[in-house]
Amino acid sequence: MAPKDMSRMRISDAERDQVAEILREAAGEGRLDLTEVDERLNAVYSAKTYADLEPIVADLPTGAGGPSSPAPTGVVSPQHSPAGPVGQPLKLKAKGDSLVRKGDWTVPHRIEIDARFGSTRLDFREARITTPVVEVWVDASWGGADIILPEGATAEVDIDSSWFGSVRSDVDSIRRNDATHFVVTGAAQGGSLRVRHKRSGGWASFLT
Structure with missing residues (x-):
C-alpha cells in the first residue's frame, strides 16, 4: 500500500492558529508589513490542507518547514x-x-x-x-x-x-x-x- 501524501491531508483549526502566530511573530520582527499579514491571515483561515499552508510561510525562518515547525519562541497560547x-x-x-x-x-x-x-x-x-x-x-x-x-x-x-x-x-x-x-x-x-x-x-x- 502506497504511503499517504501528507500534503493532501486536512488541517485542524489548531494548526491554522499555529501558522497565524508565526505570521504575527514575523510582523513583530519587521519581516512582514500589516498588509501582507492581513493577506496571509486570510489565506491561512481559508486553507484546507497542509499544501495550502506551506507557501504562506515558506519565506519565513520559523515557517520554512510548514505547519509542523515549532511555534515561535515566546508565543503563549492562553488568553x-x-x-x-x-x-x-x-x-x-x-x-x-x-x-x-x-x-x-x-x-x-x-x-x-x-x-x-x-x-x-x-x-x-x-x-x-x-x-x-x-x-x-x-x-x-x-x-x-x-x-x-x-x-x-x-x-x-x-x-x-x-x-x-x-x-x-x-x-x-x-x-x-x-x-x-x-x-x-x-x-x-x-x-x-x-x-x-x-x-x-x-x-x-x-x-x-
Missing part, C-alpha cells in the same frame, strides 16, 4: 501573553471570547489583538503609557472592539471594514505634541470597532 521587553509587542487573544483591559496596566509601543468572533475592550484612561505613539493592530472581524482613549489623546484609524463591517472614531486624528497619539490598524470585516473618549452623562455613562 493573552504578558508584555515583553521594551520594543516587544503585547499580544492579546479574544478569539471567540471576551477580553477587557482597564485600570492600571502598562502599555508598550505596540499592541496586537486577535478579536475575531469575540469581544474586546481596551481602556487606556488609567494605563501607564510608555511611548508618545501607541500602535494598536486589531482584527475584530465578526466580533467587536471598543477602544477608550485618555482625554485629549488623538488617533489615526485605518481599518479594513469590508463585508459589512462598522468602524467609528469619535476622536481627533491630527497628532498633537502634548498628548498620546494612537495608530489603529487592522480589520473589522463583518464586525465593529469604535475608538472614543469616555462617555459622559445620561444612560451612556453606565456603559463605560
Whole structure:
C-alpha cells in the first residue's frame, strides 16, 4: 500500500492558529508589513490542507518547514501573553471570547489583538503609557472592539471594514505634541470597532 501524501491531508483549526502566530511573530520582527499579514491571515483561515499552508510561510525562518515547525519562541497560547521587553509587542487573544483591559496596566509601543468572533475592550484612561505613539493592530472581524482613549489623546484609524463591517472614531486624528497619539490598524470585516473618549452623562455613562 502506497504511503499517504501528507500534503493532501486536512488541517485542524489548531494548526491554522499555529501558522497565524508565526505570521504575527514575523510582523513583530519587521519581516512582514500589516498588509501582507492581513493577506496571509486570510489565506491561512481559508486553507484546507497542509499544501495550502506551506507557501504562506515558506519565506519565513520559523515557517520554512510548514505547519509542523515549532511555534515561535515566546508565543503563549492562553488568553493573552504578558508584555515583553521594551520594543516587544503585547499580544492579546479574544478569539471567540471576551477580553477587557482597564485600570492600571502598562502599555508598550505596540499592541496586537486577535478579536475575531469575540469581544474586546481596551481602556487606556488609567494605563501607564510608555511611548508618545501607541500602535494598536486589531482584527475584530465578526466580533467587536471598543477602544477608550485618555482625554485629549488623538488617533489615526485605518481599518479594513469590508463585508459589512462598522468602524467609528469619535476622536481627533491630527497628532498633537502634548498628548498620546494612537495608530489603529487592522480589520473589522463583518464586525465593529469604535475608538472614543469616555462617555459622559445620561444612560451612556453606565456603559463605560
